[in-house]
Amino acid sequence: MKEQVGVTGTTAESTGEKGQTHSLWAVNRKEMTVKGVRDVVSFDENMVDLITSCGRMTLEGRGLRVTVLDTAGGVVSVTGILCGVLYEDTEDGRPSDGQSGKRGRLSRLFR
Numbered sequence: 001m002k003e004q005v006g007v008t009g010t011t012a013e014s015t016g017e018k019g020q021t022h023s024l025w026a027v028n029r030k031e032m033t034v035k036g037v038r039d040v041v042s043f044d045e046n047m048v049d050l051i052t053s054c055g056r057m058t059l060e061g062r063g064l065r066v067t068v069l070d071t072a073g074g075v076v077s078v079t080g081i082l083c084g085v086l087y088e089d090t091e092d093g094r095p096s097d098g099q100s101g102k103r104g105r106l107s108r109l110f111r
Contacts, residue, residue, distance in 0.1 A: 021035065022034075024057075029082040030079060030082070031077070031079055033075065033077045034059075034075070034076045046062065047060055047061075048078055055087055060082075062083065064079070064080035065078065
């Protein structure tokens with residue numbers, strides 16, 4: 001039996017700034033589908049860095065493979081072992097107004 005998990009609630013959908021729906025589905029931490037993707041910044045076997053309608057999103061894991069890459073349709077699918085998901089407040093990864101210059105441990109990877 002496959003267990004399907006959304007980020008929040010059943011559908012994990014939210015509406016971003018421009019009205020595009022964003023959602024993340026994870027099945028047994030091995031298959032992930034992200035909708036509302038505007039751009040793929042980078043990816044490798046340990047990380048997938050995306051710009052979504054709700055801001056910058058980073059998937060962390062092991063053995064990650066992008067299996068569907070449809071930025072025109074706003075869909076990215078990834079297989080591998082999902083270890084974590086990180087959202088940043090701004091699309092370009094810079095802190096929003098009123099925050100300190102610290103962005104967490106992932107920011108050090110992008111220097």
